[in-house]
Amino acid sequence: xxxxxxxxxxxxxxxxxxxxxxxxxxxxxxxxxxxxxxxLNEIWQYIVENEKGHYGMLLELFRRFDPQQAAQYQNVxxxxxxxxxxxxxxxxxxxxxxxxxxxxxxxxxxxxxxxxNAYEIFLLQVPVSPILQVxxxxxxxxxxxxxxxxxxxxxxxxxxxxxxx
Numbered sequence: 222x223x224x225x226x227x228x229x230x231x232x233x234x235x236x237x238x239x240x241x242x243x244x245x246x247x248x249x250x251x252x253x254x255x256x257x258x259x260x261l262n263e264i265w266q267y268i269v270e271n272e273k274g275h276y277g278m279l280l281e282l283f284r285r286f287d288p289q290q291a292a293q294y295q296n297v298x299x300x301x302x303x304x305x306x307x308x309x310x311x312x313x314x315x316x317x318x319x320x321x322x323x324x325x326x327x328x329x330x331x332x333x334x335x336x337x338n339a340y341e342i343f344l345l346q347v348p349v350s351p352i353l354q355v356x357x358x359x360x361x362x363x364x365x366x367x368x369x370x371x372x373x374x375x376x377x378x379x380x381x382x383x384x385x386x
Contacts, residue, residue: 231352232287234343235279238356241336242276248332252325259375263321265329268366275359282355326374330367337363 231353249272256262269350340360347353375385 227271231347232283232290234346235283235286235352236345238336238339238359239276239279239283241332241339242272243334245272245332246276248329252322252329255325256322258322261326262375264369264373268329268369271362271366275362278355278359284354285351286349289312289381323374323378326370326377330370330374333363333367337367 224344245268249269253262253265253269277284284294319355340356340363343356344353347356371385375382
């Protein structure tokens, strides 16, 4: 069954957004492992939970608009796969205000900005209401993540960021 061109463009974009969400999840998880700052780890954990939700929302959209993906999901969903217990992670030690931690936060903000841009561009291109609703919700969360991380950066970094306080 051949898909129409616009739907193919949407599924390609949705797949790219899914990749961005997974990259974000992995990055924040790495940062939590390197940090001994409970307050910062709580913020990163909150963002990770949001990003995982975003990934799930996008995957549902992807399956809805890509019949081949939906068929693969149906083929795999009832397989009995034996997995080990869920992984528990412990944070490594990093000193408060450490340059590496500040670099992580700045890189996190950069990633969130890039992801927010991808969502904004996608919103301009998609006239399909269910996709618009999901992507707009995720876009708003990404903007919240930018503000949370910027607040943490300003509080931890002794240098000033222009007029930001």
